[in-house]
Amino acid sequence: MDTLTIGARGISVSLDLAVGHISAMEVEAEGRLLKPLHRAPWVGSPRETLPANLPEGTVRLSGDFLCAPFSTSDVETAPLHGWPANSEWDVVDNGAVPGGWRAVVRLRRKVMGATVDKVFTLRDDHPFLYQEHIFSGGAGAISVAHHPMTAMTGGGRLAFSPKRMAVTPPMPPEPDPARGRFMLAYPARAADLTKFPLAAGGTTDLTDYRMEDRREDFITLVEADHDGPGWTAIARRAEQDLVLVLKNPAELPVTMLWFSNGGRDYAPWSGRHVGVLGIEDGRTAVGHAASLGDNWLKHEGVATVFALAEGRSVSFRHVIGGVPSADVEPPSGLESAPDRLRVLAAGGAAREVPFDGGFLRIGGSVPD
Known part of the structure; x- marks a missing residue:
């Protein structure tokens, strides 16, 4: 079985077991079928038509997946984003539970000696995928991130839970103009997300995704102190929906944004990967060794790894959803309540969506 598909009333999710990527997510609401997650245009192409050295996770780039480590695997040998994003998973448990469905899959390989489980839960009439990753045993420490991607055909507007700062790394993703392009200044930082420095001078509004901005950019947002969930909301203009991504900031203290809008000219991207936004909630710096070392986030008091140990388990949770808008x-x-999520409009109006308010364990203990 290459794909595991699960469903509850009003929602279905498919997992590509070859690489652990969500290959499809569909939400039925108000007579519409919403597809909040992106799949790369080359997925399904004959392998011989793609570069031979392409990691399997890029060959099958879809939806969301676990990065462990995030970015470069330069401590334990593995492809980009680690074995959880590039190798096979097995179904451990899969079946109906009261009011929904639950599935557990396990990575065939180990990460730093740890067994890795992925737990998906769907609830009837909830427009959300509730997911948890559990690392059991192992040694050393691991950086992690989710990698959900959405795509827009007409751009969109972004909003976030409170952030302390936005920071770009020392180098842009595509520094060679013969291969691609970027817009943001590298390195740079700002406290105001609507006024981030541009490479060409001036500033840009990070909350406005414009289709005319053909670029490849990467930036890290650091969560501010607050007592609610961390979240990102994307109002997609043409799709007329709202994509929602939620986390526990104590578990995943950073949100990395990947603006991929026709900014890479080489295969398999070839200028056709457009309108894509990665919302990468993590506990990480860029690269495994960097996450373990003396990185800039540690200087800001931000954790960048989970410690692993035999006889011990660590886990973190994440939520992805979509509603018509x-x-x-x-x-x-x-605003999260025990059984609903209140979505507050700028004018003060609110809509309520079914939601498991206890899932993210806000205020609970978090492993080191």
Whole structure:
């Protein structure tokens, strides 16, 4: 079996077991079928038509996947984003539970000696995928991140839970103009997300995804101190929906944004990977060794790894969803209650969506 598909009333999710990527997610709401997650245009192409050295996770780039480590695997040998994003998973448990469905899959390989389980839960009439990753045993420490991607055909507007700062790395993703292009200044930082420095001078609004900005950019947002969930909301104009991504900031203290809008000219990207936004919630710097070392996030008091040990388990949770929305502006805030999520409009109105408010364990203990 190459694909595991699970469903509850109003929602279905498919997992590509060859690489652990979500290959499809569909939400039925208000007579519409929403598809909040992206799949790369080359997925399914004959392998011989793609570069021979392409990691399997890029060959099958889809939806969301676990990065462990995030970015370069330069401590334990593995492809980009680690074995969880590039190798096979086995179904351990899969079946109906009261009010929904639950599936557990396990990575065939180990990461730093740890067994890795992925747990998906769907609930009837909830427009969300609830997921948890559990590392059991192992030694040393691992950086992690989720890698959900959405795509827009007409751009969109972004909103976030409170952030302390936005920071670009020392080098852009595509520094060679013969291969691609970028817009943001590298390195740079700003506290105001609507006024981030540009490479060409001036500033740009990170909350406005414009289709005319053909570029490949990467930036890290650091969560501010607050007592609610961390979240990102994307109001997709043409799709007329709202993509929602939520986390526990104590578990995943950074949100990395990947703006991929026709900014790479070489295969397999070939200028055709457009309108894509990665919302990469993590506990990481860029690269495994960097996450373990004396990185800039540690200087800001931000954890960048989970410690692993025999006889011990560490886990973190994440939520992805989508709801219909004709509003071109994203919400001004999200408020979690035990059985619902309140989506606050800029004008003060609110809509309520079924939601498991206890899932993210806000206020609970978090492993080192």
